[in-house]
Amino acid sequence: MKTIIIDPGHGGSDPGATYKGNEEKTLNLLTALKVRDYLKEHYQVTILMTRSENKTMSLSERTNFANTTNADFYLSIHHNAGGGSGFESYTFNGNVPSITLSYQSMIHNDYISAIKKKHTVIDRGKKRANFHVLRETKMPALLVEILFIDNDRDLALLSNTVFMNDAARFLAEGVAKSLSLPEKSGIPGGKLFKVIAGSFTGRKNAEERVTELKQKSYNAFITPEVISGKTYYRVQAGAFADRENAENRVAELKRKSFDAFIVAEGSGNETPPPPTTAPPPLKDVTILGESLLKPHQLNEFVRTVNPSAPLLGDYYFKYGNEYGIRGDIACAQAIHETNYFRFTGQVKPDQNNFAGLGTTGPGVDGASFKTPEEGVLAHIQHLFAYASNERLPESYPLLDPRFSLVSRGSARYWTGLNGKWAVPGTTYGQSILNVYSRNLNHALEEMERQKKIIQSRIDLLK
Numbered sequence: 284m285k286t287i288i289i290d291p292g293h294g295g296s297d298p299g300a301t302y303k304g305n306e307e308k309t310l311n312l313l314t315a316l317k318v319r320d321y322l323k324e325h326y327q328v329t330i331l332m333t334r335s336e337n338k339t340m341s342l343s344e345r346t347n348f349a350n351t352t353n354a355d356f357y358l359s360i361h362h363n364a365g366g367g368s369g370f371e372s373y374t375f376n377g378n379v380p381s382i383t384l385s386y387q388s389m390i391h392n393d394y395i396s397a398i399k400k401k402h403t404v405i406d407r408g409k410k411r412a413n414f415h416v417l418r419e420t421k422m423p424a425l426l427v428e429i430l431f432i433d434n435d436r437d438l439a440l441l442s443n444t445v446f447m448n449d450a451a452r453f454l455a456e457g458v459a460k461s462l463s464l465p466e467k468s469g470i471p472g473g474k475l476f477k478v479i480a481g482s483f484t485g486r487k488n489a490e491e492r493v494t495e496l497k498q499k500s501y502n503a504f505i506t507p508e509v510i511s512g513k514t515y516y517r518v519q520a521g522a523f524a525d526r527e528n529a530e531n532r533v534a535e536l537k538r539k540s541f542d543a544f545i546v547a548e549g550s551g552n553e554t555p556p557p558p559t560t561a562p563p564p565l566k567d568v569t570i571l572g573e574s575l576l577k578p579h580q581l582n583e584f585v586r587t588v589n590p591s592a593p594l595l596g597d598y599y600f601k602y603g604n605e606y607g608i609r610g611d612i613a614c615a616q617a618i619h620e621t622n623y624f625r626f627t628g629q630v631k632p633d634q635n636n637f638a639g640l641g642t643t644g645p646g647v648d649g650a651s652f653k654t655p656e657e658g659v660l661a662h663i664q665h666l667f668a669y670a671s672n673e674r675l676p677e678s679y680p681l682l683d684p685r686f687s688l689v690s691r692g693s694a695r696y697w698t699g700l701n702g703k704w705a706v707p708g709t710t711y712g713q714s715i716l717n718v719y720s721r722n723l724n725h726a727l728e729e730m731e732r733q734k735k736i737i738q739s740r741i742d743l744l745k
């Protein structure tokens with residue numbers, strides 16, 4: 284098993300950079316612990332910390348400790364200051380083995396491309412410097428400066444739990460990939476969630492998919508599966524003991540335009556694979572996650588039923604991603620609650636209350652919000668209360684009047700809202716997912732229509 288040393292910079296009597304009461308040592312430690320936890324949860328790896336609490340430690344104590352181990356990699360985590368913004372990484376500017384530079388390159392590039400999809404972060408580049416922890420460590424070593432503590436825009440990100448989790452996760456994933464850490468999968472006797480990136484009736488198509496996935500550095504292979512007498516060539520691209528990790532992989536594959544779905548095994552009730560163009564299975568979809576549908580796909584769908592519906596796609600997409608909530612499914616929830624924004628129930632249109640917040644019984648009108656945008660934000664915040672135990676990101680004011688009434692983290696799946704968001708209710712989550720499923724199908728039909736038009740233009744120009 285490989286060993287990684289994580290070194291949170293500064294500590295104890297040395298705060299590192301400070302700004303407006305924030306201390307670098309605290310941010311370094313917080314990020315380092317998140318990187319450690321993520322790696323330990325997802326990969327087979329030994330993690331050693333130079334410090335895991337707020338204590339003073341000299342640079343030579345750190346590197347002396349590192350050099351007594353047989354560690355494969357040394358990662359020092361810092362935050363920058365002194366005018367600037369963004370992320371940079373450092374290796375020693377003297378002689379280093381080429382593997383050190385290739386680790387820097389992979390970790391840096393993977394981190395930047397992942398973080399930029401969700402947050403505004405400047406890439407300050409891959410740098411070399413004569414830093415003690417890089418020079419004196421005998422294993423490959425990398426020092427990262429996450430963001431600038433004395434830049435107000437960077438500092439806003441550093442106060443946002445979603446960013447902090449993403450920063451640690453993408454760093455951890457870069458490290459895991461560059462060191463080829465084996466994924467943890469398969470608890471003995473437990474369930475295994477396999478990520479299938481395509482299921483084909485022809486083996487050749489499956490082989491092509493494997494090649495495409497390998498080009499994107501996925502460890503993919505074919506697992507033939509006979510269902511109802513028919514052979515399907517499934518392409519597996521990951522297997523996880525934890526469903527959430529499998530869902531993260533599915534989302535990642537979708538961002539790279541691969542269709543993917545999860546097959547749970549070891550449970551005794553195997554579900555057959557959907558054909559490769561079908562929408563993902565709707566059972567047990569998490570509330571946390573990234574929107575699959577884009578704003579215009581949400582808007583176009585709702586207008587097929589109600590041509591004068593307000594266009595809220597942008598807000599659901601934006602605030603969903605801001606809080607790490609499935610904005611596209613939240614939009615389906617709003618559609619379900621308001622009957623395609625025809626407001627045939629208790630809530631009236633000018634309340635901008637799209638999810639029935641506070642409508643606890645007959646004669647109780649529920650909450651009102653100043654604008655449609657604020658109504659969506661409050662809706663997303665209420666979902667965040669149910670789906671997460673994390674502190675509410677501070678980028679926006681708390682508008683949800685019922686946030687503190689929610690038992691935090693009590694519903695991680697849409698079906699988990701049954702009997703909670705809607706009382707009584709045993710099918711509330713399923714109804715939301717049905718609307719979402721119709722939206723998915725509508726988006727797919729639109730794309731196929733678009734594809735035909737494009738193809739006809741191509742044919743015309745031949």
Ligand SMILES: [Zn+2]
Pocket residue numbers: 292293299300307361362
């Ligand atoms: Zn520092």
